[in-house]
Amino acid sequence: MVRVIVPSFLRTLGRVPAEVELEVAPPVTQRAVLDALEARYPALSGTIRDHVTKARRPLVRFYACSEDLSNESPDSILPDDVARGKEPFLVVASIAGG
């Protein structure tokens, strides 16, 4: 079970709880986790990644296990602690502006 935490704006938009638990079959990658998240909450489609290219939106970041994974390949394997649900996968709205 993968745990995902989404930023507050998207919780309101997609009626998403603070923490989402998703069944993600191995290999557990960014792409697989986000596909599962959007399948559960279709209103989030296009908000974290571009609808067509699936590229991460520039001001959205992905953190896990105290690491910034934003620029990792979407198909890189996420840390084992994320795959086992010990640590959450965080979708973060970056600080921009004052």
Added chain:
Amino acid sequence: MKIRVLVGTKKGAFILTSDGKRKSWKVSGPLFSGWEVYHMAGSPADPDRIYASQTSGWFGQVIQRSSDGGKTWETPGGGPEKGPDGMPRGESNKFVYEGKVGQHLFYDGSLRPWEFKRVWHLEPSLDDPDACYAGVEDAALFKTTDGARTWKELPALRTHATAPKWAPGAGGLCLHTILLDRKVPGRMFVAISAAGVFRSDDSGASWRPMNKGLHSDYIPDKKAEVGYCVHRIAQHPAKPDVLYMQLHGGVLKSEDGGGLWKDISKGLPNDFGFPIAVDANEPDTVFVIPIDPEKGRIPPEGKLRVYRTKDGGRSWKAMTKGLPQEHCYVNVLRDAMAVDSMDPCGVYFGTTGGQVYHSADGGDSWRPIARDLPHVLSVSVQTIG
């Protein structure tokens, strides 16, 4: 009779309601708190159907829809429903250009590929609550026919032969005005900053520029077909061949469906501004709000004045009663003025300072019906009953 004023701001949306007397107003909101709401519009075919363009620099575009007059909202297709392939829909915010994505001029004279950024303006169909047009940045026209579950581009506009010469205005390369002709089936007008006015006579299948008579200091070619930073155009339903324009430097009028534009700004303190609106009952009565572009886009002399012509632009008179006449430094954006359909006509506008002003007597006098909202991006009005 009921009036519903839909206000989009930089930090959410608000709905202001009153009865036909227009004296007592109820403010509800914020809706979509923290998101920019570029525009909200109600369907002429079903006033309970309202569309909203919600956007964010972080999370992109979202389209919201209400089917109960704004009490509840949904992202169409954002629920458990599935598409034909069994996948969740979630496509109400999917705006994808059709076919080859061309290039347009950028500020520095280079060419840039078209890139969707946001929906500036929503224009619901005149007769189908599930149909709505969307004017977007980078400039293109989209349409939904399924209540905003999906959107499809009408690509003939973006692929027009002049498109490589279109360039962004200060706010971006945006399609900000859509006029659906109520008398001539299939005829519609759009305005793009900075390209100009385009007209279709076949429901968007083909387009032609309608910018003859326009002049702008920043365009060296005095006969340029496109490139004009049109801020807004307006039309009265009863006289659809008469169009009014607030240009980036000029207030103009066309009496032949956009074929030729003539300047009517004589008598105004300034020919710059953003919105322009036509009285619902008097097709020759038009409202503009002059803004000084040289001093940071503020009202000239710090006086917030609505200028009204009652003779189609031959003369203008300042409407000041109830509006601040000293130390006022707000702006009024292009989609932030609208009229109701009452008699006398109600006029409404919102400012970048968060005030929404209202006149219930055709502009003679004004009062604020909301004072401290966030920066207002758009105002539209529904007259119900």
